[in-house]
Amino acid sequence: MNVLIVYAHPEPESLNGALRDFTVDRLRSAGHTVRVSDLYAMGWKAPLDAADFLERDAREPLNIIAASKHAFASHTQSADVEEEQRKLMWADALILQFPLWWFSMPAILKGWVERVYAYGFAYGVGEHSSRRWGERYGQGVFKGKRAMLIVTAGGWETHYSARGVNGRIEDLLFPIHHGILFYPGFDVLPPFLIYHTSQLNEARFQDELSALGARLDRIGETDPIPYRAQNGGDYEIPSLELKAGLSAGRHGFDIHLAGDDGS
């Protein structure tokens, strides 16, 4: 497989740097072709702004959707954005690797999403009718590709458990898993997580590497998180609310899992 790792940590000689190097080596040893977008090393421009759209009429106010649509369609996006889009189309699998900062991805990676996910590419795709609401959430440009997060967190695992004070990790990651990866069509694999990073001794580090290696060895076969397809009949259109008979009477992110039974 072709694997793209988008990596967001400023220090190569860090836990994240070690995990990144391990991941690259493990995947290559298994015969995969690997490319890495090391956002800090690339000096990735984080903010989405008018400079991203090369042909924009600077006398007009910036309308981001219109500008993105035009730039993508007319091949007048900034070169760094186009290059990342090419990498995504090349990849069979995408890994986003980052430390959890303030319960989400680092700003530099969020800016990669905002700038690379152009209108007409990752959103604003497909027809809107009584049967479908664009190609998203189970459809889209990345359909058939896989994605997975590798995330480190300073807090303890119990702090991120179902009743932990930080919120359950699956819920904290839902905006990324569902909103950023499933939205444009990726099959989203369960994340690989390391907690309590300040107290990671050599023995646990080796255990974590073993566990990560086992996950990477099965990157092509691991079952994805079974999110419901938006246009598969489970949601009302155009309200896009889950039909009343499914996960009846409940709310919360879990209702968007196929087969959710409220347990």
Added chain:
Amino acid sequence: MNVLIVYAHPEPESLNGALRDFTVDRLRSAGHTVRVSDLYAMGWKAPLDAADFLERDAREPLNIIAASKHAFASHTQSADVEEEQRKLMWADALILQFPLWWFSMPAILKGWVERVYAYGFAYGVGEHSSRRWGERYGQGVFKGKRAMLIVTAGGWETHYSARGVNGRIEDLLFPIHHGILFYPGFDVLPPFLIYHTSQLNEARFQDELSALGARLDRIGETDPIPYRAQNGGDYEIPSLELKAGLSAGRHGFDIHLAGDDGS
């Protein structure tokens, strides 16, 4: 009151620009003193990196927590970060205003949080014992201050409803409300939200301004979201899991609300 607005949109002549100007005028008319951090206009540096720590030994690998702790304690943070920290200490209320991009705040604002929230300032504060786990989630440097989000979203309100495909807006905003604002001590007011921004005609725009004005008029009195205090007896220490008798048998972000009864 002293009100700090941290604003993240690249185009002044936009809905967000109009909402920002309205907010500033309304608050000033009511006698408040208002300052605005217009992140795009300031050219705010989004990525947290080694350059933020002026005295760091560049021969050593960057340890972000250690570097942040030292820089904050020794007044060797970068000047832009110190200035934002001073504004926060000056403010009685903080407003974060932004368009919802990929179900979270724009990268430039996330980078404001990451860089301004230094160790020893917004985290890494207070003792860890059998009765408390730092000063956070209801304690912290911003205790006694209020915070509120003003957020625009392109999607429809039903798409963000309790059973909407995007996920319930309260859940999507939990990592910001609870994880970024309540964590260092803010009382977090309910957000002000505008949906379906592409179809905002003049009549609805005026209605939204009226509703926003009413919210701003009561910024000093509105009841905050009643999150449970971490060190108030509701959580086990050090696991920081909600005690078994509270919101018994349940999970999801709502269990962190005082008085949550599962309804």
